[in-house]
Amino acid sequence: MKAWRIFLLSFQHVLENRSRSFIWVLYVLLPAVVFMLFWIGVVKSSGGDVSGWNFSTITSYYFLLTVLGSTVIAHIEEDVAEEDIRLGELTNYLMKPFSYFWTKFLEETPWRLIQGAFGVLIVIAFIFIFGNFFTLASSPLVIVLALLIMVLAYMLCFTFKMSLGLSAFWLTDSRGLFQILEVLLLIFGGFVVPITLLPEAFSKIAQVLPFSYIVYYPIVAIQGNLSITQMLTVIFAQLAWIFVFYLVYKVVWSEGRRKYTAMGQ
Numbered sequence: 001m002k003a004w005r006i007f008l009l010s011f012q013h014v015l016e017n018r019s020r021s022f023i024w025v026l027y028v029l030l031p032a033v034v035f036m037l038f039w040i041g042v043v044k045s046s047g048g049d050v051s052g053w054n055f056s057t058i059t060s061y062y063f064l065l066t067v068l069g070s071t072v073i074a075h076i077e078e079d080v081a082e083e084d085i086r087l088g089e090l091t092n093y094l095m096k097p098f099s100y101f102w103t104k105f106l107e108e109t110p111w112r113l114i115q116g117a118f119g120v121l122i123v124i125a126f127i128f129i130f131g132n133f134f135t136l137a138s139s140p141l142v143i144v145l146a147l148l149i150m151v152l153a154y155m156l157c158f159t160f161k162m163s164l165g166l167s168a169f170w171l172t173d174s175r176g177l178f179q180i181l182e183v184l185l186l187i188f189g190g191f192v193v194p195i196t197l198l199p200e201a202f203s204k205i206a207q208v209l210p211f212s213y214i215v216y217y218p219i220v221a222i223q224g225n226l227s228i229t230q231m232l233t234v235i236f237a238q239l240a241w242i243f244v245f246y247l248v249y250k251v252v253w254s255e256g257r258r259k260y261t262a263m264g265q
Contacts, residue, residue: 025066032069036061067123155238159249170256184209187202217234
């Protein structure tokens with residue numbers, strides 16, 4: 001009941017700032033369109049196919065990227081670092097009989113739902129206008145597994161970003177670290193280019209790091225480009241990374257609270 005109340009209050013706050021959510025969707029959409037136009041040009045100049053990617057799969061990939069980028073990419077780290085730790089707002093959470101981790105989860109999720117809804121509307125408009133250039137999975141089992149991969153991608157990103165935000169217990173300015181990891185997410189997560197189109201060395205690195213399991217694999221799963229076995233492998237990898245980052249969060253949270261003061265850092 002407490003969790004539902006926190007979620008509803010957070011959802012109300014997000015609805016009051018829905019224009020801000022729409023701007024964040026455009027922030028994801030515009031770069032995706034630029035990358036899409038670039039790769040469409042590459043595909044056309046290559047005779048309609050680049051390593052198995054054609055006009056239809058490229059366009060659908062980048063418009064699905066708009067939905068995924070708006071839905072599963074949590075932006076909680078700056079809130080944790082700047083407002084809670086540096087400005088001392090963490091004190092309010094420590095005084096409540098509810099987990100800090102899950103409170104922040106319930107505060108962040110409405111933002112993801114609203115921004116994801118805006119992203120879906122944009123994609124629906126695109127499908128309505130250019131339906132022949134969009135590919136999606138059609139098998140019910142594949143769709144269910146793809147949705148599960150999306151949910152786990154959000155949990156993975158959120159857990160990772162929460163652990164990252166707690167670095168402010170020790171760092172005077174965490175923004176440099178945040179920006180470095182955002183660049184890594186852009187490159188190895190599949191924002192700039194699908195990881196199969198990266199140079200071989202970078203592609204292998206991307207498959208080892210957690211970033212591809214946040215963005216790239218959910219997209220190709222929705223497109224129907226993964227077998228059932230591959231999707232189950234992705235789910236296992238996501239669960240493993242979530243477990244790792246949650247352990248990191250627990251350790252950092254336990255140690256960080258000892259450094260925290262009511263006036264912030």
